Amino acid sequence: MSEANQNAQEFETAANASETVAEFEDHRRGVLGKLQHLLHVNPSFVPLIVLVGAIVIFGLLLGSKFFSPFAMTLILQQVQIVGIVAAAQSLVILTAGIDLSVGAIMVFSSVIMGQFTFRYGIPVPIAVMCGLAMGTLIGALNGWLVSRVKLPPFIVTLGMWQIVLATNFLYSANETIRSQDIEANAPFLQFFGTKFSVGGATFTVGVIFMLVLIFVLAYALKHTAWGRHVYAVGDDPEAAELSGVNVHRTLMSVYMLSGLICAFAGWALIGRIGSVSPTSGQLANIESITAVVIGGISLFGGRGSILGSLFGALIVGVFTLGLRLLGADAQWTFLLIGLLIIAAVAVDQWIRKVSG
Numbered sequence: 001m002s003e004a005n006q007n008a009q010e011f012e013t014a015a016n017a018s019e020t021v022a023e024f025e026d027h028r029r030g031v032l033g034k035l036q037h038l039l040h041v042n043p044s045f046v047p048l049i050v051l052v053g054a055i056v057i058f059g060l061l062l063g064s065k066f067f068s069p070f071a072m073t074l075i076l077q078q079v080q081i082v083g084i085v086a087a088a089q090s091l092v093i094l095t096a097g098i099d100l101s102v103g104a105i106m107v108f109s110s111v112i113m114g115q116f117t118f119r120y121g122i123p124v125p126i127a128v129m130c131g132l133a134m135g136t137l138i139g140a141l142n143g144w145l146v147s148r149v150k151l152p153p154f155i156v157t158l159g160m161w162q163i164v165l166a167t168n169f170l171y172s173a174n175e176t177i178r179s180q181d182i183e184a185n186a187p188f189l190q191f192f193g194t195k196f197s198v199g200g201a202t203f204t205v206g207v208i209f210m211l212v213l214i215f216v217l218a219y220a221l222k223h224t225a226w227g228r229h230v231y232a233v234g235d236d237p238e239a240a241e242l243s244g245v246n247v248h249r250t251l252m253s254v255y256m257l258s259g260l261i262c263a264f265a266g267w268a269l270i271g272r273i274g275s276v277s278p279t280s281g282q283l284a285n286i287e288s289i290t291a292v293v294i295g296g297i298s299l300f301g302g303r304g305s306i307l308g309s310l311f312g313a314l315i316v317g318v319f320t321l322g323l324r325l326l327g328a329d330a331q332w333t334f335l336l337i338g339l340l341i342i343a344a345v346a347v348d349q350w351i352r353k354v355s356g
Contacts, residue, residue, distance in 0.1 A: 036350070039351050040351050042305075043297070043298075043303060043304045043305050043308055044307045044308035046344070046351075047294060047312050047344075048311050050294075050311075051311050051318065054318045054322070058321075058322035061326065062326065065325060066321075066322060068200065069199055069201035070200060070202065071321065073201040073203055073207075074202075074321065075318060075321055076207045076314075077202075077203075077204055077206075078320070079291075079314060079317040080207050080210045081265055081268055081269055081272055081281070083210040083214065083291070083310055083313040083314075084206075084209070084264060085102050085106060085262060085285075085287070086287075086288040086309040087261055087306060087309060087310075088102055088258040088261035088262050088265070088288070089102055089285075089288040089289060089291075089309070090292050090297055090304070090306045091217070091230065091261075091306075092258050093234075093289075093301065094230050094234045094302065095251060095301055096233075096234045096235075096237075096302065097146060097251075097301070098153050098289070098299070099258055099285075100154070100160075100285050101161040101164055101285070102258070102262050103161070103262075104160070104161045104168065104285075105135050105139070105259055105266075106262045106263070106266040106269060106281050106284055107168055107280060107281045108134065108135075108171075109131040109132065109135040109263035109267070110131065110276055110280075111171065111266075111278050112131040112134050113127050113128050113130070113267060114127075114182070114189065114270070114276030115172060115177075116131070117186050117189065118177055124186045124188040127189075128189070128267060131263055131266060131267065132263045134263065135259040135260055135261075135263025135266065136260045138160065138164060138259050139255045139258050139259020139260065139262070140252065140259065141160070142156055143251050143253075143255030144252065146251055147247065147251035147252060148248065168278050176276065176277045176278070177275055178275055179274030182275065182276070189267070191205060191267070191271060192268040192270070192271030192272070193205070193206065193268075193274065194271070204271065204272075206268040206271050206272060209268065213264075214307065214309070217306050218306050221306060226253065229245045229246075229250045230250060230254060231302050231303075232245050232302075233245060233247050233250050233251065234301030234302035235302030235303070265284075269281055287316070290316065290337060291312035291316060292304075293312070293341050294311075294316070294340050294341060295308030295309040295311050295313070296312070296347075296348065297309060299348075315340065316337060319333055319336055323336075
C-alpha cells in the first residue's frame with residue numbers, strides 16, 4: 001500500500017471515530033440536584049411555594065372566610081408599607097449591605113411632608129417633594145459613607161437610624177397631625193390611602209404603587225446594565241471593579257434610590273393611618289429585613305429576586321391574618337415567622353452549594 005493510500009485510510013478511520021474527547025460525570029444531576037439547580041436559577045420559587053402552601057392550608061381551615069376577595073385584598077393592604085420598604089431593603093442587601101435606617105427615613109419623610117404643609121403653609125405637592133428629597137438625601141449620605149469612606153453598611157445605617165429618629169422627634173416636638181385636619185385641609189397627603197373596588201375586592205393606591213414598584217425594579221434588575229452591576233457589586237466588588245463596573249456610582253444609586261423609595265413609603269404611611277405621627281413605623285426596618293430574608297434574597301449579596309421580597313411580605317400577611325381568623329394568640333405569629341426566617345437561611349445555604 002502506498003503512503004498516500006495509508007494516510008487516506010487513517011483519515012477515514014479518524015473521521016468515523018467517536019467525536020467524544022472527554023466526559024465528566026455530573027454527580028449533582030439527580031432529582032435532588034435538578035431541584036437544587038432550579039431553585040438556584042429561580043430563587044423566588046421557594047417563597048412562592050411557601051406562599052401558595054400557606055394560602056391552601058388556611059383556605060382549607062377557614063373556607064370562604066379566608067378565600068373571600070375582601071380577605072385577599074385586606075392582606076395586600078396590610079403589607080403595602082412593608083412591601084414598599086422591603087423593595088428598598090432588597091436593593092441594599094443585593095449589594096451585600098443592609099439598611100437599618102429605612103424605617104426612620106420613612107417616618108421622618110412623612111413628618112417633613114406634614115410639618116411643611118401645616119407649620120409653614122407650603123403647598124402640599126411641594127411639601128411632598130421636599131419629603132421625597134429628604135429621603136433621597138439621607139440615602140445619598142448613607143451611600144457616600146459606605147462607598148467612599150468604606151464604613152460597614154451595618155454601622156453606617158445603625159448610626160443613621162439613631163440620628164434620623166432623634167431628629168424626627170426633636171423637629172416634630174413629638175406632635176401628631178390629626179387625620180381630621182389632614183382630610184379637611186390637605187387631602188393630597190392621604191392620596192395613597194384612596195380606595196376603589198373591583199368586584200368584591202377593595203384596593204388602595206398604595207397597593208397598586210407597591211405592585212408597580214416591585215415589577216419595575218424586577219425588570220430593571222434583570223434586563224438593564226444597572227441591574228447587572230448591582231448583582232456584580234454584591235457578588236464580588238473587587239472583581240466587578242476589575243470588569244469595569246463603577247462600584248461607587250452603583251452603590252450611590254442604590255442607597256439614593258432606597259432613600260427615595262422609603263420616602264414614598266412615608267407618603268403611603270400617611271394614607272394608611274390617616275395621620276402624621278412621629279412614632280409610627282418603628283418596626284419597619286425589622287419587618288422589611290424579615291420579608292427580604294423569607295423572600296430568598298441572600299444576606300451575603302449578589303443573589304435573589306426582588307419578587308421574592310413581595311412573596312415574603314405576603315407570607316407574613318397570610319400567616320398574620322390566617323392565625324387571627326383562627327383565633328390564635330398573636331405570639332404564634334412571631335413563633336412561626338421566626339421558624340420561617342431560620343428555614344429560609346438554611347435553604348439559601350443549601351442552594352448556594354450548587355455553585356460551590
